Amino acid sequence: MREDNLRVLHISDLHLDSKYTPGSEANCSSELCCHMKPESNGSTITQPSGYWGTPAVCDIPYRTVENMLQNIQKLGKIDYILVGGDYESHMDWTYTKENHLETIRNLSTVLHKYFENTPIYWTLGNHEGVPVDSFAPHYIPEKYRPQWLYDELQQLEGPLLDMKSIETVKYRGSYIVQLHPGLKLISLNSGYCETSNFWLRINETDPDGTLSWLVAELKQAELDGQYVHILSHIPPGDGECLESWARNYYKIIA
Template sequence: MALLVLLCLLGHVWNLQVSAAPVNNAFKHLQSAAKFWHISDLHLDPTYHITEDHTKVCFSSKGVPALDPGVFGDFLCDSPYQLILSAFSYMKQADLQPDQLPTSANAIYDAVAKLWSPWLNPEAVATLQKGGFYSLVIKPGLRLVSLNTNLYYSPNQVTVNMTDPAGQFQWLQETLELSRQKLEKVYVIAHVPIGYLPYAINTTAVRESYNERLVKIFRYYSDVVQGQFYGHTHRDSIMVLLDQQGKPVNSIFVTPAVTPIKSLLEPYSNNPGVRAYLYHPENYGLLDIWQFYLNLTEANLEQKSDWKLEYIMTEAFNIDDIQPHNLHELALRFEQPQSKDFDKYFNHFMVSYNFSLTCEGLCKTIQVCAVHFLDQETYSQCIAKAGI
């Protein structure tokens, strides 16, 4: 039975009529396992339409001609409605009765709180109205903590020089302390991730000062937090939070986007993706990832949304589960010269966008340092060690 559906930016699952590829018998384990789905960055572009003038296919391309627009989208455009419908339809077929729960906060907090009130208790609605964050016990002994990391996002000028925007840091510490006292485990969800971006050197997605504070909090409460789940970057990546002695204490995941959009100058994008996390039904420890994707080029050519299993994390990398110590060992393998595991990881990073693209030198250094080092001091040491 499913635990919940994590949705970043859009908050409900509709009754869909769009067809998707049938789920074969190999997926019976997925259907019976304790799991939850994570889908992020839908980025609906309601203007998307097929026209001979490729500069007018979608507003999101900002006048740049679409590359090869089809019914399911284009790599220079945000998602058409048909792509989003196909993603939800595939999840529905792969898991016939998922529980549904919206997660990410919105700037119009009152409106979102009203929209999501059927799923939230009064305390959660109150903090959602206050600052776009909330917590909720979703299973006996398991608390969901939904952070509004948009408050810490670097371009957010409203929170510049604020010590604790909306009081979320204090609330987070109090919530995690209460969970520790109650012997609860916690899943943390948010849109903008902590740590350093895996494609831009010396760059955090949230402001560096806020990142340092979040890393400190999560280290202190690593016995409580069972996993962290983010979106925003549109790419598929992992991070391993190390404590101050270098011991792996938290597994962190960034799910790839449904939207395939990239800028004209970017060398790669991502195919649309959705994923399911498998977890232990008793202690809520994370066991595995099943990542699914849509080959956008093929889907447009065939005018059919043939979603496929891209990889199963434990099988792809020969690890027992996705607990911190196993991800730590995997990350160490990434660091080796000509690492086949890293080559596979980078292809997953792009959601199988282009198998011919490689990541070496500076590209690989930025990727590897971002996996293991989430605070400024250790990240800088990693970059310096590479001679950059």
């Protein structure tokens, strides 16, 4: 185990908006503001959106994230980066697989641009689902499952995963890696506890055996005398996580 400190960059909930337009209306009645809409031509804008972002019902443009990473890079070496989910904008009901993949790949490109040799570990947020919050377990017909998303997650991690973790991430969107001697990382797909994941209404009992998998990995880490860093998106104690799943999670890690 390392005796010196690790420097970790953890970013989450970026909600990137490719349609963000500076100077557009930030005070609107739509699902998401700061978009230039054809019907707004000629109308008076009451709250113009800013260049980098706006404290309103708006998400942020890519340039803001790139500027953030550019400045973080100047602070010195980062040992590894954790990317905590929710990469897509809040235009929930316009989601498509193609747009999601484009957003994830664009974010990956800019991360590697500024942290070329730094390991980057991803997890999935509820906004990665298409539709939003949708993560169909394996008891649901294949055409509804987010296999496209799990495959993309596996591609993002690339050579950082061994064969066992590749199989795991392609099955349930979770994985485990050895960060350093004595320290492992578990990326846990919390989409299986999302209260709005309607597929869980069919069966809420440990979807895809994810908590059982977590138990086995933590037990092995304990036997090996290793610490574990868990990366996930939805806090189990939050109202967005199913109570039964959260209770079992806390029993496992306690």
